[in-house]
Amino acid sequence: MEPLRVLELYSGIGGMHQALRESCVPAHVVAAIDVNTVANEVYKYNFPHTLLLAKTIEGITLEEFDSLSFNMILMSPPCQPFTRIGLQGDKTDPRASSFLYLLNILPRLQKLPKYILLENVKGFEVSSTRDLLIQTIENCGFQYQEFLLSPTSLGIPNSRLRYFLIAKLQSEPLPFQVPGQVLMEFPKIGSENPQTHAVDTEKKIEPNICQHGSTRCSGKETVLFKLETTKEIDRKHQQDSDLSVQTLKDFLEHDIDVNKYLLPPKLLQRYALILDIVRPTCRRSVCFTKGYGSFVEGTGSVLQTAEDVQIENIYKSLSNLSEEEKITKLLMLKLRYFTPKEIANLLGFPPEFGFPEKITVKQRYRLLGNSLNVHIVAKLIKILYE
Template sequence: MHGFFLLHVSHTHGLQKHSADARAFSFIKILNLMQNMSYPPQMLFVENVVGFEVSDTHDQLLEVLSSLNFNLQEFILSPLQFGVPYSRPRYFCLAKREPMRFQNASVNNKLLRTPMCLSQTVTSTSQDSDHQTEEEQDPVCKPVKDFLVKEADGCIQNGTILQDYIVPPNLIERWGNAMDIVYPESKRCCCFTRSYYRYVKGTGSLLATSENLQWVPEEKLPISSLKELRLRFFTPREVANFHSFPSSFWFPDHISFRQQYAMLGNSLSVAVVGPLLRYLFAEA
């Protein structure tokens, strides 16, 4: 069997360049090569940011897959739908070339926003879920505290978080009103980007570690109160936990914090990709 595994990000939210984005060139090159292969891949897995599904690059993907007789199923899924308190919706395309078929062929050529059809039995295509929020689709998530490092992990000493992870007061003064703050009991945190730890605005959530204050999301606390929350960055190990990496995963000592966060920000959610791959490789 000639397999093929592809991961790529080509869509730009702000400029909407689509296929004109330089990051799409390699993707389009691969699509063109596939049409001239003597032995095209039999299975294809594509991951991308949300928005790719309405780009012209996506249209080219579907055109090529159709010309090569692929059955395909598309998804927009988030770890929140798999019990992980982490909002990271992503686009996925699974494709099998004829005569290979999916176990749930009734949802071929549909864009699904639920993981329901990843099981062997499907009662509906969940079309009504297209306008649901991630929480409405699967509201049962573990709390953030289940993903925090323990003292044995080396990130906590004598019950105190290492100073490297504490958010400096000057950053709170400048960006406090733009920070996304979560507590250990929270059931959701924002997506961590490759710029997490270097910047605090729009790069991921911060953890409030004070035990004396209660965070009210609907209200904006004054800067003085934010400083009392004892905010800290999530550690690289914790970000890896939100991505459902195994406990055996670790970075070499020479990899800096910033490099670790950058690689994690560009990585995948194992909780989401694992079931998708099992479904892709399952025989009909």
């Protein structure tokens, strides 16, 4: 069978390309297209033999698209028009224009691709851009299914809920297709068991192995000593008790200069009460965004590397101390950022994936925050192809 000819749009650092490799589907990336010059440096470094076009999608004519004669599109269009924290401008956001251009081109191609896979943020599924996408692919004769999936459903200790669409050019529905529904789990393939993304609330909770320092539960009493709700704390306990998920230590680097990644005293002083702190034995971490390492709130978890220090005792002792004493206490936790390599590991990039030396740590965080989970996409490519 001829290998698939794949067009990778908004290629970034190559998460889709990596997923294609992992899926073991016979395929060849005919071209990758992205306008981000730093991301393109990383892409070239890891996929030196792929044709990489550093141009906007609107800058590619219908004829040029036709000349690539691809039969699969993998894409991750800009998510800013649809994010929770953005302006949610949807179709009116200038950053959506390249995708709208693409939807206009698709029906006019000489030969339609057989497969499409798209990734975006949660929120895309309720946008008018999504409605236009569905209308376009239905008119072209595609059968499709939408998903909201997080890496935790594959046993990866990182929450990163994302929207996915897979579409196939055929007249009969996909075997697992549920029209009008966004699935929260992978469909069964053959004899496989479905993997649910949600933590089963009926699941018996094992003793909590990771004391992530948000609470102490004695009987029904929950002790709050950080800016968290009881509900958040219960959710974290539940995540840490889910033995189907690996512990973070499986994803950590061991030969790093820890001092390079320690949180500075000033940050500790200002943000101590809102940090999401995890330990190597935890089975969870929050979504790493492109602001990780530059901003603190909501950009990703930090790691407590002092193993013998009880976080609870540290936090409880803070209230009567001077600012200087508080910092001294907090420094005992040895809190550090995850390294770019560790975040890449959690995102499913293989050990050989790397960055050119000239790409700064800040740039690496930014690029990874804009990337996707490789394992999830690999599994969806397989499902789509089979």
